[in-house]
Amino acid sequence: MTTVSDKYANLFKRLAKHLDDLPGGFPPTESGVEQRILRRLFSPSEAELALHLTLIMEEAATIAKRSGLPLKEAEKRLTEMARKGLIYNSRRKGRPTLYMAAQFVIGIWEYHVDDLDPQLVRDVEEYIPTLLDFDTWSRAPQLRTVPIGKSIPVEHKVMPYEKAGEMIGRHKRFAVAPCICRKEQKLVGKGCDKTEDACLIMGGAADYYAEHGKGRYITKEEALALLDTAEKEGLVLQPSNAQKIANICMCCGCCCAVLRTIKRHPKPAELVSSAFIAEQDSNACIACEVCLERCPMDAVTMEEGGIVLNQDRCIGCGLCVSTCPTGGLTLIRKPDEKQKEVPENLVKAYINLAKVRGKFKVWKLAKIWLRSRMKIKTS
Secondary structure (H helix, E strand, C coil): CCCHHHHCHHHHHHHHHHHHCCCCCCCCCCCCHHHHHHHHHCCHHHHHHHCCCCCCCEEHHHHHHHHCCCHHHHHHHHHHHHHHCCEEEEEECCEEEEEEECCHHHHHHHHCCCCCCHHHHHHHHHHHHHHCCHHHHHHCCCECCECCHHHCCCCCCCCHHHCHHHHHHCCCCEEEEECHHHHHHHHCCCCCCCCCEEEEEECHHHHHHHHCCCCEEECHHHHHHHHHHHHHHCCEEEEECCCCCCEEEEECCCCCHHHHHHHCCCCHHHCCCCCEEEEECCCCCCCCCHHHHHCCCCCEEEECCEEEECHHHCCCCCCCCCCCCCCCEEEEECCHHHCCCCCCCHHHHHHHHHHHCCCHHHHHHHHHHHHHHHHHHHC
């Protein structure tokens, strides 16, 4: 007798493969936890329709034709799927809404910040070590680390895309959403008491979050104030890995899935995209131990001779520097050969990620996506 689970097994395998072919990936596991995650998020009809979405932003009529659905039915389902965080949509004033596939991370998972349950959290926790592959992340990370503003000496030459305040200043629309990592950890009895509304989204992505009830609009002044909150609470600033960003995650070392994962690596500095690294002046150190609490990577330790900095573990967040009372810790720019290139925009970042993962078909599709985005932007 065929069970309901068996009936749709092939469908969800196809959906998993479809998501794995996107730049962010969705690799298979021996335990099949990725299949359990998809079954919790997608109904069979939603899974079937999701297979017909690509990286190209398209009108419902195009997707309806490809999927064989009547236009009104396709529009209804696509609208609901976007609301649920299964796909991404963009509303344009006076023009048809556009829809596109969403990666699992960063994408579908973050879009479920308003719809979590303990078992889903446990499944994703099990899956994260497979999803965040060290080799891929080191060559094409989806996030990068920029230092807290107070930690950068004024004499340093800093590019605009290395300063959080300037990146925020380039946008006009802002939204803030709960940090999914802190929210999920609290749901399973872990976590911390740091500010939960700390996921900053900008531009069109802000519209998506606000319109679907996953976040709320805020002013530019409120967005900039979040940077002060991050400094006070010791949160790592992780914007999109591009010069033109769509979000800044303000992350804590105890909850953030990315930080917790790279912390397991013996040399986190090799994994992150960061232009800076901490440097120590042992003679100026008074062993106050404030840096021990602030560092999310255990890059500073207390040993018999005092505080010791392990640069192999430093991700350049500047949290130890901004509260060092004597200047015993400072930030310096990494040599050029140790810096990762920051893509011009998100589309180019995803193209690079797809190429690194060997998804050449998707990489070529992403080039088409880039052209379509540029056409929409200029029309």
